[in-house]
Amino acid sequence: MTQQVRGVVASGKGEPVRVETVLVPDPGPGEAVVKVRACGVCHTDLHYREGGINDEFPFLLGHEAAGVVESVGEGVTEVAPGDFVILNWRAVCGQCRACTRGRPWYCFATHNAAQPMTLADGTPLSPALGIGAFAEKTLVAAGQCTKVDPAASPAAAGLLGCGVMAGLGAAINTGNVGRGDSVAVIGCGGVGNAAVAGARLAGAARIIAVDVDDRKLELARSLGATHTVNGRTADAVKAVQELTGGFGADVVIDAVGRPETYSQAFYARDLAGTVVLVGVPTPEMKLELPLLDVFGRGGALKSSWYGDCLPSRDFPMLIDLYLQGRLDLDAFVSETIGLDDIEEAFAKMGRGEVLRSVVEF
Structure with a gap:
């Protein structure tokens, strides 16, 4: 059954983002619906808003996210409802020439959810980096979900989804x-x-x-x-x-x-x-x-590119180091904000006032 959630949408190049009603379909084969707990505000989201990535507006922004799997589609075995996961934008295929040579972090055929999320009027949305996590829930390929220890702070853990992992x-x-x-x-x-x-x-x-x-x-x-x-x-x-x-x-x-x-x-x-x-x-x-x-x-x-990471290998290891006190992910969370505060977060980022503003749900 399709769900209605609130999400941050960039409608046109350079236009201020708006919080809109987003329709999230039930997961199909190989897909998962994730209830987002936290999502960092990354420069890449601003690039999308400015048309610096492509012109496939409207965009559902947000991609540095952690949350809980709500439901999965047919054939999904890697995660199950209730799992705490970090979302990643490079779900490896396991079959391309990079994967079969034992270098999956270079995968040339990464994939996203097949079904679109839409606006209330049926307009398809382009999710940022195939994720679209400035939303209460999002639809992703199950391979974009990496299960980690639920003891981790969602605001800190989600940052491994892009910028912190890259560095x-x-x-x-x-x-x-x-x-x-x-x-x-x-x-x-x-x-x-x-x-x-x-x-x-x-x-x-x-x-x-x-x-x-x-x-x-x-x-x-x-x-x-x-x-x-x-x-x-x-x-x-x-x-x-x-x-x-x-x-x-x-x-x-x-x-x-x-x-x-x-x-x-x-x-x-x-x-x-x-x-x-x-x-x-x-x-x-x-x-x-x-x-x-x-x-x-x-x-x-x-x-x-993305720190040459393999999420299934690197995310659990880094979360373990975080929980041991050996990696201070909390230091990267400058502030926590709501969905309505994205534009101001972009401005603070431009002024160099924050490492990361993080939307919490």
Whole structure:
């Protein structure tokens, strides 16, 4: 039986979002309906509202979410009603060339729910990243649900659904940060500070946080940064080199995603070091580097998409670390808000006042 819920909808490019009545159908084969407990406000939601992802309006926004499975469709075995789950936007297929080669985090055929959610007049909605969790309930593919320990705070756990996982994974999975490594993180918003926390978890000996905002640098220090550099008042490359014996860091993570910051990351790494790009560039950005420098410095230049995570492997592990007190996910929750507060949350995000505003239901 179709259910009516409240959800946050972006109707057109740049228009303020509105809380609308959303119709959620019963789950079909391979699908699940999830009662959302909490959902973080991510930059990607703003990109959707601004038409920066595509023009398939109207969008049902929200994707960094945790909740409880309410019902499942035919053939679903991985989750059951009552399970506490984190939603993910990369439900792996298990059959593509990446999955069959044992690299499911690169899955080339991820899938979402087959049925649409709609407005009350029947207009189909495009759920953000295939999730649409700024709503009291949402319909997803069952593979987008990862069961975790229900003792976790929904507001904190849901952040693994996108930004925090992207940063943690950039350090742990993509950068392969190891014990004793030196790490520099450029850009200390939610993703960058999660990379700082990931480097600390991995046992890095020196973690250098770089940003132009002292408030973010202070947060980075609380999450494990051993040194901070304000790029507005210091040369970031020289500062990282000076803090690493003149060599540069073993791993440098660009959590901004601009040509300028990528160039800083490239030159702030040690010879044969690793650069990880996890900040998302815009389509018009171009990168220019001397090819001889690329050749002569060796090492690895990597991009990290969703932290190269495998939700079924990484989410339960990280929630266990959170419950053990070894990963402070609560530190990323700057405030909790209601569905009617999304526009103000976007404004606070733009002013750099929050790591994450989180909608709680």
